[in-house]
Amino acid sequence: MKTVIHWFRRDLRVSDNIALCEAAKRAETVIPVFIFEDAFRTGPDVGAARLAFLLQSVESLRKNLAELGHTLVIRRGKSEEILPALAKEVGAQAVFANKRYEPYTQRRDERITQSLLKIGVGYELFKDAVVWEETEVLNLSGKPYTVFTPYSKAWKAKAIPAPRAKLRSQKPEARSQNLSSDNLPATPDEVGYPLTQKIPAGGERAALELLRKFMAGPVYSYTTNRNFPALDGGSNLSPHLRAGTIGIRTIIADLNKARAKAVGADALKSCETFLNELIWREFYAQVLHNFPHVTKGAFRPEYDKLKWSDNEAHFTAWCEGKTGYPIVDAAMRCLNATGTMHNRLRMIVAMFLTKDLLINWQQGERYFMKQLVDGDMASNNGGWQWSAGTGTDAAPYFRIFNPVSQAEKFDVGGKFVRSWIPELKDFPDDLIQQPWENPLLLSKSKYPQRIVLHEEQRGKCRAMFKAVKG
Numbered sequence: 001m002k003t004v005i006h007w008f009r010r011d012l013r014v015s016d017n018i019a020l021c022e023a024a025k026r027a028e029t030v031i032p033v034f035i036f037e038d039a040f041r042t043g044p045d046v047g048a049a050r051l052a053f054l055l056q057s058v059e060s061l062r063k064n065l066a067e068l069g070h071t072l073v074i075r076r077g078k079s080e081e082i083l084p085a086l087a088k089e090v091g092a093q094a095v096f097a098n099k100r101y102e103p104y105t106q107r108r109d110e111r112i113t114q115s116l117l118k119i120g121v122g123y124e125l126f127k128d129a130v131v132w133e134e135t136e137v138l139n140l141s142g143k144p145y146t147v148f149t150p151y152s153k154a155w156k157a158k159a160i161p162a163p164r165a166k167l168r169s170q171k172p173e174a175r176s177q178n179l180s181s182d183n184l185p186a187t188p189d190e191v192g193y194p195l196t197q198k199i200p201a202g203g204e205r206a207a208l209e210l211l212r213k214f215m216a217g218p219v220y221s222y223t224t225n226r227n228f229p230a231l232d233g234g235s236n237l238s239p240h241l242r243a244g245t246i247g248i249r250t251i252i253a254d255l256n257k258a259r260a261k262a263v264g265a266d267a268l269k270s271c272e273t274f275l276n277e278l279i280w281r282e283f284y285a286q287v288l289h290n291f292p293h294v295t296k297g298a299f300r301p302e303y304d305k306l307k308w309s310d311n312e313a314h315f316t317a318w319c320e321g322k323t324g325y326p327i328v329d330a331a332m333r334c335l336n337a338t339g340t341m342h343n344r345l346r347m348i349v350a351m352f353l354t355k356d357l358l359i360n361w362q363q364g365e366r367y368f369m370k371q372l373v374d375g376d377m378a379s380n381n382g383g384w385q386w387s388a389g390t391g392t393d394a395a396p397y398f399r400i401f402n403p404v405s406q407a408e409k410f411d412v413g414g415k416f417v418r419s420w421i422p423e424l425k426d427f428p429d430d431l432i433q434q435p436w437e438n439p440l441l442l443s444k445s446k447y448p449q450r451i452v453l454h455e456e457q458r459g460k461c462r463a464m465f466k467a468v469k470g
Ligand SMILES: Cc1cc2nc3c(=O)[nH]c(=O)nc-3n(C[C@H](O)[C@H](O)[C@H](O)COP(=O)(O)OP(=O)(O)OC[C@H]3O[C@@H](n4cnc5c(N)ncnc54)[C@H](O)[C@@H]3O)c2cc1C
Pocket: 226, 234, 235, 236, 237, 238, 239, 241, 242, 277, 278, 279, 280, 281, 282, 284, 341, 342, 343, 344, 346, 347, 350, 368, 372, 374, 375, 376, 377, 379, 380, 381, 382, 383, 384, 387
């Protein structure tokens, strides 16, 4: 082909990018485009943190492309209108993009296919964000897996593709014509989303640097350290996987190199645990594809009948980190301030919302999507339904975390709590996770009383589930 447009979406990188690689292979000229969609400003789940991360990542992509002699065309508006217009403008034979899996993006892709078809332009989508997608990993009866462990075994049994090469420099004669570009908003504030959070750095270089650092050491103690919020035991790659500033094949190739150098059983086990977490991401992506009803309700429809609490004051206290349970409050304050939250804490606060406050998991899911820099429909929905007990795994609804014992196990001495709740600075280590045990000291501090008693709520939660379980 003479000219192909590569439409960057959640693949904001020049290396290990399948559609981009294919475009460069099959066309003489590649026109890279990024569309700042109206939906970025109006969707119900838009959040300032994710928008800021995206803007930074597009800017970094623009620079990386420029170093290779490519000019990123930026347009603002509706992709369904912009792509056919741009295809006509540059005389493109096809538009290439990497696949997305959320139901609303798939509906949009169908509309785009039709509008491009009308002008004789092809629209090709490539699998890129995951190793195995949609129905590529099925059980022996040809059905999608709904339990993680057998899914992960089947996932691992398939040969993993190697990363794709970095985009090569554009030949001078093929460098893009003088195409007009719109300006991106400099900050999310410009489109009505004031950024109050201090978020991690976006862009492909930042992602590759995180990967390098993680594989140079922390990966070997991941199994143990990943559970302690005060230790930086994870890779912190989730915002990058979400924005596509890093390729999944690159991560796995580096993991395999690290595994080859691992010394001792613990280090090897840690590499395997890390791979399993990457597979959880794919597990939830295929759940979303095969069971799209999860975006609207419980994976197990009987749980749509649960009689959740509509206590708004409790929900507000949870959002603001004022429930009186230090580990929950510290986690929520961290989320509100940084757009990030440690995995263990996500489980604790999600359990607390659903099983202590008895509030519908969908309220928490929406709040997370507004705040999280890595907010991803599939993983977020999966994480919430797992915690609420309405999800895919044989998740017994009676799995209820005790916020105090979780905190005493995973935040020993309250290091994490202390970093987010200054009101508790005078509490000794043995009381930091349950300050109500010293009523005098608590009344002197500005920290709130517990809004519910875990011991009481536990019974109510079981009764609520039993009522629909029969
Ligand atoms: C209620 C709840 C909501 C969540 N919402 C999201 C979300 O919106 N976006 C998101 O990326 N993750 C979500 N997770 C999963 C997990 O908490 C984050 O992926 C993880 O904290 C990111 O930190 P990390 O990059 O250091 O992960 P690491 O521990 O380094 O793991 C490596 C990668 O594996 C993937 N991963 C790890 N754990 C999980 C998991 N349980 N489910 C799916 N993928 C996983 C992520 O892509 C992560 O970057 C949620 C979990 C829960 C319990």
